[in-house]
Amino acid sequence: MVDGLVADNCVPKWRNETFDVAPRWGMPPVFRLDRGAVPFFGTRAYGVHLNGYMREGDGLRLWVGRRSPAKQIAPNKLDNLVAGGIGNGHGIAETLVKEAEEEASIPPSLIKHAVPAGAVSYRMETRLGIRDDVLFVYDLETPADFAPENRDGEIVHFELMPASEVLERIRATSDFKFNVNLVILDFAVRHGLLRADDPEYLDVATGLHRPLD
Amino acid sequence: MVDGLVADNCVPKWRNETFDVAPRWGMPPVFRLDRGAVPFFGTRAYGVHLNGYMREGDGLRLWVGRRSPAKQIAPNKLDNLVAGGIGNGHGIAETLVKEAEEEASIPPSLIKHAVPAGAVSYRMETRLGIRDDVLFVYDLETPADFAPENRDGEIVHFELMPASEVLERIRATSDFKFNVNLVILDFAVRHGLLRADDPEYLDVATGLHRPLD
Numbered sequence: 001m002v003d004g005l006v007a008d009n010c011v012p013k014w015r016n017e018t019f020d021v022a023p024r025w026g027m028p029p030v031f032r033l034d035r036g037a038v039p040f041f042g043t044r045a046y047g048v049h050l051n052g053y054m055r056e057g058d059g060l061r062l063w064v065g066r067r068s069p070a071k072q073i074a075p076n077k078l079d080n081l082v083a084g085g086i087g088n089g090h091g092i093a094e095t096l097v098k099e100a101e102e103e104a105s106i107p108p109s110l111i112k113h114a115v116p117a118g119a120v121s122y123r124m125e126t127r128l129g130i131r132d133d134v135l136f137v138y139d140l141e142t143p144a145d146f147a148p149e150n151r152d153g154e155i156v157h158f159e160l161m162p163a164s165e166v167l168e169r170i171r172a173t174s175d176f177k178f179n180v181n182l183v184i185l186d187f188a189v190r191h192g193l194l195r196a197d198d199p200e201y202l203d204v205a206t207g208l209h210r211p212l213d
Numbered sequence: 214m215v216d217g218l219v220a221d222n223c224v225p226k227w228r229n230e231t232f233d234v235a236p237r238w239g240m241p242p243v244f245r246l247d248r249g250a251v252p253f254f255g256t257r258a259y260g261v262h263l264n265g266y267m268r269e270g271d272g273l274r275l276w277v278g279r280r281s282p283a284k285q286i287a288p289n290k291l292d293n294l295v296a297g298g299i300g301n302g303h304g305i306a307e308t309l310v311k312e313a314e315e316e317a318s319i320p321p322s323l324i325k326h327a328v329p330a331g332a333v334s335y336r337m338e339t340r341l342g343i344r345d346d347v348l349f350v351y352d353l354e355t356p357a358d359f360a361p362e363n364r365d366g367e368i369v370h371f372e373l374m375p376a377s378e379v380l381e382r383i384r385a386t387s388d389f390k391f392n393v394n395l396v397i398l399d400f401a402v403r404h405g406l407l408r409a410d411d412p413e414y415l416d417v418a419t420g421l422h423r424p425l426d
Contacts, residue, residue, distance in 0.1 A: 026412045092409045115405035119418040134419075136409050190403045192328035196305045196349050199239045202425060205332040206347075209422040212415060 042130030052081030104148035255343030265294030317361035
């Protein structure tokens with residue numbers, strides 16, 4: 001079926017990576033679907049995102065990666081330290097450990113300190129169809145002697161950016177990949193980087209967690 | 214009008230504290246309503262809740278207050294270190310500082326370290342009508358030489374409870390005031406106290422932040 005959809009240009013190409021489709025997270029999957037065809041059907045997809053950060057006096061700096069120009073989705077955009085979809089049969093922590101190693105050379109001895117900090121959820125229409133995504137969010141405070149290094153070619157460069165600059169670029173530009181903006185805003189709310197009396201605070205604090213049906 | 218509703222037993226009694234009613238938070242209020250009549254009309258109400266905690270090795274302990282048996286709402290239930298409704302004309306931080314002093318004798322020099330960490334929102338039906346509440350949430354790590362002391366008679370006792378015990382009582386009992394369960398679950402998600410692979414994790418992580426209309 002996906003072959004036919006690719007031939008008809010309804011799906012851009014096979015990704016050769018399949019996602020489980022289940023009535024709810026944690027239930028036995030009903031079928032598997034190639035990742036490229038997921039938006040066409042609008043089934044829910046799950047991912048893991050890692051906010052890497054360092055404290056600096058009273059402030060924070062965030063690890064930001066630049067996505068390769070060769071990426072099919074969001075080429076050249078800025079990204080979290082680690083992010084990846086949860087392929088069929090794989091667990092959340094397992095995906096985090098694997099992606100942390102491939103994308104940023106974070107060893108298991110460091111990634112085990114990552115703190116699960118919730119989930120960001122959204123549903124949106126894109127050129128390719130509906131994205132109904134749930135992103136499990138982790139935070140990792142990295143030690144002074146750590147610098148990420150990409151191994152799989154998906155990130156061309158990492159830098160440590162002051163949180164204030166990250167938030168200003170989220171506010172004023174489209175530099176970050178669309179859903180990374182949401183993950184970092186959630187980080188900013190949880191770490192007290194936004195003022196509660198900002199007129200947009202409640203929209204941010206309540207808008208990043210779409211209750212799941 | 215509230216006099217008439219109290220006479221008809223539609224509203225239990227005057228609270229002599231008014232809440233602003235506005236189309237959205239931050240917009241000029243259209244009118245003020247006695248707090249006791251808010252559920253009858255189902256207008257949105259705003260509050261501030263403070264999670265007080267101490268680190269202990271790898272774990273956390275949370276400050277828990279027991280509400281006075283004389284309280285009209287949720288007598289004898291367990292509560293956050295500080296919690297209060299935002300009365301008309303008052304700001305979020307202003308309410309936090311005032312309630313922190315009255316309810317727990319937290320001085321301004323300590324409460325200024327409270328970190329805004331988001332908002333919990335819900336809409337529910339109660340015996341008195343609809344509650345459509347938004348709670349601004351703050352966290353405060355308290356120093357070793359601090360012990361809360363109630364001044365206004367609303368809390369009869371404070372204790373420092375291991376987070377694991379707090380979560381077990383939330384899971385298995387109705388010991389905590391209904392909305393304090395939500396505030397503490399949000400704290401637990403943000404501080405990595407829940408496992409992301411728990412089957413109920415996503416319901417908790419996405420269910421505490423009802424997007425506002």
